[in-house]
Amino acid sequence: xxxxxxxxxxxxxxxxxxxxxxxxxxxxxxxxxxxxxxxxxxxxxxxxxxxxxxxxxxxxxxxxxxxxxxxxxxxxxxxxxxxxxxxxxxxxxxxxxxxxxxxxxxxxxxxxxxxxxxxxxxxxxxxxxxxxxxxxxxxxxxxxxxxxxxxxxxxxxxxxxxxxxxxxxxxxxxxxxxxxxxxxxxxxxxxxxxxxxxxxxxxxxxx
Amino acid sequence: xxxxxxxxxxxxxxxxxxxxxxxxxxxxxxxxxxxxxxxxxxxxxxxxxxxxxxxxxxxxxxxxxxxxxxxxxxxxxxx
Numbered sequence: 001x002x003x004x005x006x007x008x009x010x011x012x013x014x015x016x017x018x019x020x021x022x023x024x025x026x027x028x029x030x031x032x033x034x035x036x037x038x039x040x041x042x043x044x045x046x047x048x049x050x051x052x053x054x055x056x057x058x059x060x061x062x063x064x065x066x067x068x069x070x071x072x073x074x075x076x077x078x079x080x081x082x083x084x085x086x087x088x089x090x091x092x093x094x095x096x097x098x099x100x101x102x103x104x105x106x107x108x109x110x111x112x113x114x115x116x117x118x119x120x121x122x123x124x125x126x127x128x129x130x131x132x133x134x135x136x137x138x139x140x141x142x143x144x145x146x147x148x149x150x151x152x153x154x155x156x157x158x159x160x161x162x163x164x165x166x167x168x169x170x171x172x173x174x175x176x177x178x179x180x181x182x183x184x185x186x187x188x189x190x191x192x193x194x195x196x197x198x199x200x201x202x203x204x205x206x207x
Numbered sequence: 208x209x210x211x212x213x214x215x216x217x218x219x220x221x222x223x224x225x226x227x228x229x230x231x232x233x234x235x236x237x238x239x240x241x242x243x244x245x246x247x248x249x250x251x252x253x254x255x256x257x258x259x260x261x262x263x264x265x266x267x268x269x270x271x272x273x274x275x276x277x278x279x280x281x282x283x284x285x286x
Contacts, residue, residue, distance in 0.1 A: 003236055007229045014222040021215065029266055032218070036225050036262040040255050047232040051248055054239030063240035120245060 003046035010039035055116060056098040058087070064119075066127050066135040070097070070192055082183055082191040091154070100191070104153055136195050145178035152176070221261035228255035 013035030022028045054060055062071025073079050074087040074096055087096040103111040130138065141147065155162060157176055163169050167187070174180035183191045228251045235247035 003232065007233055011226060011229055014226050018219065018222050024215070024218070024265070024269055029269075032222075032262055036221060036259050040225055040229060040259070043229060043232055044252065044255055047236055047251075048248065051235050051239070051244045054235070054244055057239065060239060060241065060244070120241065 003043045003050065006039045006043035006046065010035050010043060013039070052113075055113070056095045058094050058097050061097040064123055064127075066123070066130055066132065066139060069132060069136075069194055073192060073194065081193055082188055100150055102150070104150060139195065144181060148175055148178045148180075148182050151182040155182070217261050217265045221258040221265070224254045224258035224261070228252075228258060 013031055017028070017032060017035065058071055058074055061067050062074075070083065073081055074083050076084055077088060079085075083096065083100070086092045086100060087094075089096075092099045098112070101112075102108060103115065105111060127135065127139070157163075157168070157172055163172070168175070171180050171187075175182060180187070182188055231243075231247045231251035231254070235243045235251070
């Protein structure tokens with residue numbers, strides 16, 4: 001809302017200047033300072049915040065055609081996939097792609113955004129003409145071993161309830177080290193089960 | 208402080224760039240998908256910054272011209 005108001009005020013001043021073309025006196029400069037500086041900076045600041053927030057939304061991730069199946073699966077409330085089950089959780093909701101795939105390090109937000117730009121580059125150079133069927137077998141996680149770290153942001157692997165499960169207890173070291181994926185076929189199943197090449201080992205989702 | 212036709216071209220360019228940048232920003236707000244967001248945050252930012260820089264240049268040039276004119280009028284004035 002703020003960005004719309006700022007942009008509208010700025011546009012009124014700028015269009016007014018272009019139509020009237022007043023002489024460059026002090027009052028004109030002050031009006032132009034508002035129209036070219038103060039209001040656009042306000043609009044840009046608020047717009048950027050909104051833009052960054054928008055990049056966390058599933059709708060945003062799903063706006064590249066190769067992610068259409070991921071998005072459709074998360075949107076499907078009847079789906080039993082890990083991605084969909086997490087999307088139904090209020091803590092993830094419409095931002096489930098970002099919450100599961102974000103980098104959680106100290107500079108996590110920046111690294112995640114940089115990674116997103118890498119996705120855009122790959123999309124432009126490699127995946128733009130890729131069909132969905134082809135994408136199923138070519139798109140994959142860059143660092144699958146890091147994914148457990150993201151699962152462990154919520155499922156700490158230290159909770160007594162978690163450790164009560166015999167399979168968890170037996171594999172806790174491998175799970176923490178990322179040698180055994182939480183979202184692997186032997187454990188909780190692939191997060192996006194439809195996105196694996198037949199017979200391909202652990203090849204799933206994003207580039 | 209006077210109207211300087213040489214500066215008005217920069218100001219018109221500046222206004223047009225700012226309007227284009229604002230349009231891109233609004234496109235991003237109303238259609239928050241990949242391309243609008245990327246274009247707004249790259250091209251939009253560049254256009255907006257360029258428009259403000261052009262305005263700054265015009266104001267600075269005007270200020271300098273004004274000072275030059277003041278100095279000239281002082282030197283012409285009889286002692």
